[in-house]
Amino acid sequence: MVIERGFAGTRIADVAKRLNVSNSLIHYHFDSKEALLAAAFEYYARKDLSEMERDIELGQSATAQLWRLIESYVPEGSDDVEWMLWIDAWGEALRNPLMKSISQQLDEQSIGFLERVLRRGNETGEFRCDQPRISAMRITALIDGLAVQFAAHEGVVKRKELMRTLRALAAFETGLSPDDIRDGKRSSRPTSTRVTAPAVAPVGTAPTALTDAALRHLVATIADAQLRGDVSTWVASWTAAGEIQMHDASTAKGVDQLADVFAKHYAADRWTLQSPEIVLFVVDEAGGTASGRITVTERFQRRNGAVGARIATLHDRYERGPAGWLVAARRYEVLD
Known part of the structure; x- marks a missing residue:
């Protein structure tokens, strides 16, 4: 009843x-x-x-x-x-x-x-x-x-x-x-053997509320640029020597190569939506550096109309400069 x-x-x-x-x-x-x-x-x-x-x-x-x-x-x-x-x-x-x-x-x-x-x-x-x-x-x-x-x-x-x-x-x-x-199987050791080392070691402490908000805004800005196909905003969110490793093991470094990565992996789709599920930042406030591990649900639609979804983890390194926090390195790991 x-x-x-x-x-x-x-x-x-x-x-x-x-x-x-x-x-x-x-x-x-x-x-x-x-x-x-x-x-x-x-x-x-x-x-x-x-x-x-x-x-x-x-x-x-x-x-x-x-x-x-x-x-x-x-x-x-x-x-x-x-x-x-x-x-x-x-x-x-x-x-x-x-x-x-x-x-x-x-x-x-x-x-x-x-x-x-x-x-x-x-x-x-x-x-x-x-x-x-x-x-x-x-x-x-x-x-x-x-x-x-x-x-x-x-x-x-x-x-x-x-x-x-x-x-x-x-x-x-x-x-x-x-x-x-x-x-439900036991691994041979506590950490997965198929995942390579993170882009950075988590050295530092939990971020202050202000830094946490700034880093979350940076991550959201990049995701929003991917969704809108805005290469200018996406590239501007990285340091001049920023580098990325994609899930297919391809790498890029610097503004021009980052723009090429965007054109290949994001602009080629109609849209790509990243929704963060787990966000963890470790920050060295004095040194102006930070690392992040963000697990996202990623949904996308190809130009041919096909849609798909996957779970991925973004292993990030950030640097703080005069303009605020920027991404210095990212390793994109597909979990499923």
Whole structure:
């Protein structure tokens, strides 16, 4: 009934009628409608989480358990009634203190499942996750956010794209490759063997709010120029000796060669849209340098009308000059 009408639209009289009992019997067991709905949600959600936990335990390794958890967590489609119930419960929690408390407990339990799997991977040596608790919170937060878009807004994001993004984040948090996460197989070592070293070593500290905003603006300016086919703005975002390595291993250095890269890889398409999913900056404020690792979902349309999508990571190095921050180097790595 709650799935049909939502928490706000469900009345005690409706519940009593469905159960063929009197309103007074419902009131005898529950002080209010809010208490009734909170109890119903808790029962349903804990049952859902118990099934998830049993499924996770079937994994033969921490990596397999990580993938099982992600797969079982993500909604199957826009008509996934379990997820619609969770989404409705989050909204109800804003008005119902009992629902808020239960919702928070259940969210903590979900994070706890993931944290336990990440710690197990550290213990067995399958991968390395430096901050299991923080990583678990990041992964569940991304799942929740994308799942709301996927379940509530049909067509905004496809499940395949959602899973690729989550696989990329799980790989980022564990030092594995996305293929390791997908297949549930253990790598021979914590870091992927198919990915070369980053363009720069992450030396420095987290950026100040002002620097973080400036670097994000720079990354967005480049992505916007790619979308609009604006080679002038794109090239102007690089240092004079800026260099790039594309996913096909081709390289370029300097303004003229960068313009050639733009013409080959971006202007040749009708449009290319980069959406950042994970952004990490490390900054040496005193030295005026920074490095960045940005995982993006990239969608594009060819001149022949064909469309496609992929997940990529941008390994960047930045330098600060009189005109502000500019890109000094970028390595473009396609993850899937």
